[in-house]
Amino acid sequence: MxxxxxxxxxxxxxxxxxxxxxxxxxxxxxxxxxxxxxxxxxxxxxxxxxxxxxxxxxxxxxxxxxxxxxxxxxxxxxxxxxxxxxxxxxxxxxxxxxxxxxxxxxxxxxxxxxxHINQVRARIHTHLELSRLNQHFEQLVEQHNAEPNHLNAIVSHSPVVAITWQNVDDWPVSYVSGNMVNWGYRPEDLRSGKIKFLDLLSPEDQLLARDQIYQHIAHGPDEYCRQYRLWHAQGYWIWIEEFSRLNRNEQGNVIAIDGLLNDVTARVRAEHALREREEQLRIIGDNLPDGYVYRYKIDPNGQAGLQYISAGVEKLHGLQPEQILKDPGLLFAQMAPDSLKQYLEAEAECMRELKDYKGTVLLNLPDGRQRWLALQSSPRAQADGCVFWDGIALDVSERIANEQSLILQAQRAQALLELPKASEELTEQAFMQFGQELAEDLTGSQIAFVHFVNDDEETMELVAWSRRTLQHYCHATYDKHYPVSNAGIWAEALRQRKPVVFNDYANYPEKRGLPEGHSELIRLISLPVIENGKVVMLTGVGNKATDYTELDVETVQLISNEVWHIVQRQRNAKKIARFSRVLERSTNELYIFDSESLRFIDVNLGARVNLGYSMPELERMTILDIKPELAAEDFEKLVAPLRNGTKQRCEFSTTHRRQDGSVYPVEVRIEITDDQPPLFVAIINDLTEARQMQERITQLSRYDSVTGLPNQFFFEDLLSLAISEAEREDYQIVVMCLDIANFHSIDDSYGFKVGDQTLKVIANRLVKTAGTEGIVTRMSKDNFNIVHPRINDVLEAQQLAENLQAAILEPVFLDDVEIHLEAKIGISFYPSDGVFAHELVQHAGIALNQAKADKLSNLRFFEHEMNALLLSKIALTNDMRHAIEREEFELYYQPQVELASGRVIGLEALVRWHHPVLGFLPPDKFIELAEESGLILPLGDWILKRAIVQAKAWLDANITDSSFTVAINASAIQMQTGNLLNLIETLLTETGLPAHCIDLELTESLLMTNAGETQLLLKQLKDMGIQLSIDDFGTGYSSLSYLKQFSVDKLKIDKSFIDAVTTNPNDAVIVQATIAMAHSIGLMVIAEGVETQAQANYLRTLHCDQIQGYYFSRPIPAAEIQQLLRSNPTLSLPFSEQKPTLLLVDDEPNILSALKRVLRRDGYEIFTAQSGEEALEILAKNKVMVILSDQRMPNMTGTEFLSRVKIMHPRTVRIILSGYADLNSITEAINKGEIYKFRTKPWDDDELRNDIREAFIHYESLERRKSLRAERR
Structure with missing residues (x-):
């Protein structure tokens, strides 16, 4: 430390x-x-x-x-x-x-x-020294002010030169201390200007010094430090470190600079030498591929400090140089304990004797690896008593590994000798674990495993982990059997069929991670054992301290191969013993007999029991003694290929004879052995049960398993046989195809078990009804065919068919469940409807389809017209396949008119077919066929393409504008199976037509089929901008509530509701309600099939948005519609609201004339009608406020007429004028609000005029109240 x-x-x-x-x-x-x-x-x-x-x-x-x-x-x-x-x-x-x-x-x-850290240390030392000098300088200045002579004497004897420059031209020196002579210059020469101070600096330092001075004067700070080279009078450069302060006057102007100059040449040179030495160390360290250099210093007190270490240390130790400089103990922490102890003892001895150190240490790196490091360092003593140790560290792991490999080879040979002995003492699993532990020890690993690979090479079975793995490394839970696809990268050996090595598992990009309980995996060898071209076993070892080598791979492969071979030998030995026991006990017959004499040598127990002979008895017999059907020469022909080696086995069928004389069928397979002399081995399969099974299969193949009736395959044979007999005997046959309607609902509601029980009941009833001569077959789930011979005429066949239907109509009772069924039947006759089985079945099937389509009848006889119609449909369908290519289709367009403005705001595209033979065909002649045949897809695509291209052409020619729409019908098949979305998107992109110009018309039934998928498709179309309409609204589900979930824009009311909308209150109410509810959820409404002005006017009063129909224009070709659009046509539907309008209704013309004469003086606009029907037509065309109607009129009474008016025109005020008072009906009408007033004939003119005026006042009052309610809302 x-x-x-x-x-x-x-x-x-x-x-x-x-x-x-x-x-x-x-x-x-x-x-x-x-x-x-x-x-x-x-x-x-x-x-x-x-x-x-x-x-x-x-x-x-x-x-x-x-x-x-x-x-x-x-x-x-x-x-x-x-x-x-x-x-x-x-x-x-x-x-x-x-x-x-x-x-x-x-x-x-x-x-x-x-x-570099030494650079930081040097700069810190310099500026701390300058700071100290600055403080010293301030003290000197204070002393100088008090004792100038004393201070000069002090400064002159110090190593620091004091100097002052004046802020005039060239910065002359006004003061310099006497010790300037130490650098060879007299102070007076500098003060006199004989020598200029700046001239003593190196040229580049002169320029820099001037710039620095002016920078400090302008921007500060006033105190600064700098270094430069100064020419010594004796002829060499010295390094000066200057610390100066700007001297400013009261105005802040710089008048002088006071400075201290210090000779730091020795220090600078030492820094340069140190940097050069460190640069040499850095160069050496940077060029070491597997090593680094370092320097550490021992001071006179024996304290050590790391001075430098090269970047290569990071590759070996995983530590940044800065980390180690801060804490060298991090390196020692990676040394193995024994190596660290030896290193410290040897290094201490070298330090005491100042001799080179040389040694090798083992590293335990943080990632689990072990590396060998060779260290060598040399001491350099310094003048200050310090000692620098410059050293080098090299990774010598490979060299040491090579030395260790020789030892490993000897250990490996010894291990191979131990395996056979261990296999005899251990179970198979324990032996395989033992083998893997040998591989684990020989490679210095910490983990070992072994798996068996199944024949499919797709699944594996874990055999064993090593004990060390289980104790210290792996506590994860594993499935013993699992697919290779779920295995991690250790199974790459199986996938690649070769050994794989991962020496850096942590950074392998395709690793899948480890299960919970598995310790960290650092390194891994995984390798396959391959036999006969297949991977049979997968083994591996892991977590060696150092990288795995080829020698390690070779070692694991050698041990694994030997383990596999020993295991296989033991398995084969056990298999042979087990096989012998199995053969002896097998129920199959197994014979071994001499190839020359054919005498039995060995026969298993199963054969002996089946034949009834003992082994001693059989040893006296030959194989031919039990084969009664084979003579010796026949047998020799069969086995000759075995004797001459052209075949490996021969197979044939024959019979065997037991001791009791009974025979049984057998299948024989004979092979010849390699023994000398060779032996025949025969494997005998008793076919008795197989023959019985075949008979059972034949039964099942011809009869239905549920009902026991003949099935469809047997039916063809039975019908052909019946036809042959009928032809021979010359009588008729009736063929019936019977279909049980909606039988699938039984399975759906009650399950298949109840369904099958029901079928059995129905089958029994049909058989009973058909009688002993009838043939009943089940063709499919709910289809039966009945064949009955000797039917004399149609009436007899009809009676039989009705009896069959009655049998099915009778309820079926099963487990408290009552089931009701009905059937449809199609009938054909032999020979009138065909002489071949397939013709009769086909024609009966056609009749059945007609029966299904007929809602009024459940029974149809085949008629040749049916076949002709079918053939014509087929021909028309075939023609349709080529019609698109031949340009036989044409689009007609029918205008769609906005009622509010009378403008044409859109067209509906309608396809027509110009058939070359049949002529002009409307859609109802071929669209259904197109849908049935699937041709609706190409036809629908053609319509889309042609309509979109035409719409863009009109838009480009300014015939239409961007608000104009073209409606195109989309079939259910297009929506469900076609590529409608992509096609529309492509066409819009190619043509540039705005998406909102297309109005796609859909049927109600389509929306309710696969509603989820349809809703998604409609949303995608809406997102594109396509408009969506519901076509023929009212003919399907007719529920506006479900339309909320679909993104539609418009409803099209079907023509069937428009035909009588002005006369039939029911139709009028439906249309009124549809329009009102559609508007309430934000939908537009268009009425199709509008053919009269009355219909158009009435729809306008109901606020219908648009109409389409022959009243404005029939569908016409594109050229004609273009001329129509250029003429800018409008529909005129004016209502006169200038005068009060009055409708007079009476079947007598004289009464009408009299009423009109009395009332016209009051300024009313008067309409007259002689019947309720005529009046309804007028009401549809005109806005009428008050109605005066007679009661007794033919076809429709006044009260009946006005009750309809109340529903269809509720805003009118209605009055009865009659000479015949039907009090009950009139009273009921008044109570229902259908009649405002009742007046009798004859009338008083003034009273009648007054009643009419009051009626108009009442009308206006109702209108005002309605307006006020609307305003409040």
């Missing part, structure tokens, strides 16, 4: 640096010579600098976390309490830039990072 003075006599140093560890390193290194304080923030630094006693010097890092270092320096120099403390700045900035900044802020000196 290095001796240090007490902190009371040490200079005080304040280190200001960020808390990243560097301040601790500096503090540790400087702590032996100085009293060190540290601060990592500006606040702490200012507080420590202002304490008493103050620091003697400050080391300041410019880069601080909470403030700029220059700012802190400025605050230290402007604070009276800290201004006099010299500050050395530590910086990583270039010298030129940072020096100017430091000088401006008042730093005494700077040191550029990275720095």
């Amino acid at each position: 290095i001796m240090t003075e007490s902190n009371h006599s040490k200079p005080r140093i304040l280190i200001i640096d960020e808390a990243n560890g560097s301040e601790q390193v500096l503090s540790g290194i400087l702590g032996d010579d100085y009293a060190v304080m540290t601060a990592s923030s500006s606040a702490k630094a200012l507080e420590l600098a202002s304490r008493k006693p103050a620091p003697d010097l400050i080391l300041l890092d410019i880069a601080l976390p909470d403030t700029d270092g220059h700012e802190l320096l400025h605050r230290l120099k402007t604070n009276h309490a800290t201004a006099g403390i010299p500050v050395i700045v530590l910086t990583a900035m270039p010298a030129s830039a940072d020096e100017a900044a430091n000088n401006a802020s008042g730093a005494a000196d700077y040191i550029i990072k990275p720095f």
Whole structure:
């Protein structure tokens, strides 16, 4: 340990640096010579600098976390309490830039990072000495003022020259002490100007000195220190260290500079020599691939201190040089205890006798490795009594490893000799553990393991860990069997089929980590044992102190191979013994007989029991004695290939005869051995059970396992046989295909067990109904075919079919479950509907499909028209496959009109087919076929492409604007199985059409099919900007509530609701409700199929947003629609609200004329109608406020008419005028609010006019109340 003075006599140093560890390193290194304080923030630094006693010097890092270092320096120099403390700045900035900044802020000196610690020590020593000289100088000045002559005498005899320069041209010397003569110059020559002081400096120092003076005058500080070279009068350069102070007058102007000059040549030269020596050490250390150099100093008191150590120490020891300089004991801590003791004893002896040290030490590194280090150092005594020891350390682990390998080879040979003996004394697992422990010891490892690899080379079985592993390294829980894919990098040996070595496991990028309970893995060898091209065993060792070598791999491989071979030999021996026991007890027959005489040599117990012979009896017999079907010459032909070596075995089937004379079928396999003379070995398989099983399989292959009925495979044979017999006997056959409707719901509701029991009941009923001549077969889950011969006519077949249906309709009772079923049946006849089995089944199947499609009938007979229709559909489908290529399809467009403005705001694209033979085909002739055949996908894609391209062309030609939409129908198949999303995105990108110009029309049923997937697809379309509409709304689920979850924009009300919307209250209510509810959830509404002005006007009163239909335009080709759009057509639907409107309804023209004459004088706009139907048409076209209707009218009474009006036009005021008072119906109508007033004929003109006026007042009152309610909302 290095001796240090007490902190009371040490200079005080304040280190200001960020808390990243560097301040601790500096503090540790400087702590032996100085009293060190540290601060990592500006606040702490200012507080420590202002304490008493103050620091003697400050080391300041410019880069601080909470403030700029220059700012802190400025605050230290402007604070009276800290201004006099010299500050050395530590910086990583270039010298030129940072020096100017430091000088401006008042730093005494700077040191550029990275720095050498000796450089820091030298600078600290210099500035502490300058500070001491400055204090001494101030004392001298005070004494000079009191006793100038006495002071001059003192200074002249001191080593420090005192000097004063005046601030005039060239800075003349006004005072210099007498000891200037020590450097060969008379003071008077300098004072007189005969010699100029600046001329004594080296040229480069002259320029720098002038610049520094002017910098200090301009920016401060007033006290500074600098070094330069000065020419000695005897003809050589000396190094001067100058400490000066600016002398300012009261105005702050510099009038002179007072300085102290000190000759530091010896110190500078010593520093240079030290740096050169350290540079030599650094060069040597930097060029050592596996080593480092070092220097440590022993002072006269025997205290040691590490002075230098090269960067190579980090590679070997994992420690930074700065860490070791601070605490050399870190190196000693890595030495193995025995090596450390030997090293310290030998080094102490070398220090006493000042002789070279040379030795080898073993290192235990923190990462678990062990390395051998050769050390050599030489002493150099110094004049001051100190001794420097310069040394070198080299990694000699490889050399020592080579020496040790010779020993290892001998140990390995001995281990191989021990393995056979151990195998005889230990169980297999213990023996394999023993083998791995040998490998573990021979390689100096701490871990060992062994696994068996299964034949698939995909799974492994853990056999054993070494005992040392289990005791000290591994307490993890392992699955004994696990797949290779789950194994870590140790299984790379299996994957690569070669040994793998990991000497730096911690940094291996593909490691998977270790399970809980497993200690750290440092190094690893893992290798395979391969036999017959397959990896059969995987072994490994780990955690050797030093890196594994090829010799280690060879050792582990050698031990592992030998262990495997010994284990296999033992297994084979056990297997042979076990096999002999098994063969003897086997129920199969095993024979060994002589290849020449064919006499039995050995027969196992199973054969003896089956044959009924004893072994002595068999030894007197030959193989031919038990094979009645084989003569000697036949047997010789069979075994001849074995005798001549052309085959390894022969196989054949025959029979064996027992002692009791019974025979049984056998399968024989005979092989020949390598013995001399050779032997035949026969393995006999008794086929008795196999033949029985085959018969059972045949049964199962022809009959249904659930019902016991013939299955579909047997059905073809049965039907063909029935046809042959019918052809021979000349009678008819009926073939029925029967399908049980919705049978899958039985399985879903009650389970497969109940379903199967139900099928058994149904099968029994069908068999019973079909009778003894009928054939009932089960073709699939819920399909049965019935064949019945000798059916005389259609009525007899129909009766049988109805009986079969009745049998199925009868409830099935199972375990308190009552099941109701029904069936559909299709029927064909032989020979009228076909003479081959497949024709009859096909035609019955066609009839069954027609029955399924027919909601009114469960039974259909095959008609040839059905086949013709099917064939025509097939032909049309085939034509459709080529129609796209032949450009036979064309898009028509039907306008969509906005009711509020009458403008055309969009089009719907509708496909038409110009068939070359059939002519013009509308969609209802081919769309269903396209969906059934899957052609809807290419057709739908074609429609999308053509419509989007056309829409962009119209937009580019300014025929439409960006608000104009084209509606395109999307089929369910496109949405569910097509590539709709990507296709639309591609087309929009290629054409540049804005996405919102496309309105995709979807059906209600599509939304409810796979709602989750559909919702996701619709969201993706909406995110693109596509508009979405629900087509044919009202024909499917018709629930607006479910539409909230889908991102749709518009509803299209189906034409079926629009046809009678002006006359049928039910349709009107549905349309009203649909529009209102759709608007309530923010959806637009369009009505399709609008064909009359009345429908359009009425829909406008209901606030329907848009219409589409023949009333405005039929669908027309693109060229015609383009002309239509260029003409800018609008739909005119004016309502006259200038005058009150009155509708008079009476079936008698005279009454209408009289009423009109009486009431027109009041200024009403009057409409007349002679029936309720005509009145409803007028109401649809015009806005009517008051209605005056007769009661007794044909087809529709007044109250019936007005009840409809109340529903369809609720804002009207309704009055009955009648000569026939049907009091019950009128009273009920008034009570329901359908009638405002009732008046009888004949009428009083004035009273009637007054009633009509009151009716209009009532109408206006209702309208005002409605407006007020709307305003309040």
